[in-house]
Amino acid sequence: MYSLKNKRISILVVEDNPLDTLIVKTLLQPHFNLETVANGDDTLNIIEEIKFDIILMDIHLGDDTIDGVSLMKKIRKNTKHNHIKIFAVTAYAEDPDSFINDGFDGVYVKPVMKEEIFDFINKHSLNNMITS
DSSP states (O other), X not given: OOEETTEEOEEEEEOXXXXXXXXXXXXXXXXXXXXXXXXXXXXXXXXXHSOOSEEEEESOOTTOSSOHHHHHHHHHHSGGGTTOEEEEEESOOSSHHHHHHHTOSEEEESSOXXXXXXXXXXXXXXXXXXXX
């Protein structure tokens, strides 16, 4: 279990690809409180019900009416969610700085690999305060 100040870290994974969702869930669920959603509407609904520390956001959300960048910006508009670290998780990272400029806290380039995703979460989101 990974925790921050004795609180189990909560992560929301926003991913429309079932295989990518399964991979991330398999890697992270044993260590974090983890929820997954596949689209923008479900994301906006669940963040009103559950307090998350981190959102891992896919950029291309399939046939949804909103992409990951627009969804992140919508979340950022609500000051109630200012505490959430939102990371772009994408295979489309030709220019990762563009995602940072858009407002993401960091960019993780797919494919998701166990050691790399844990290192990324620790380094970028919680100021190296994660304990196992």
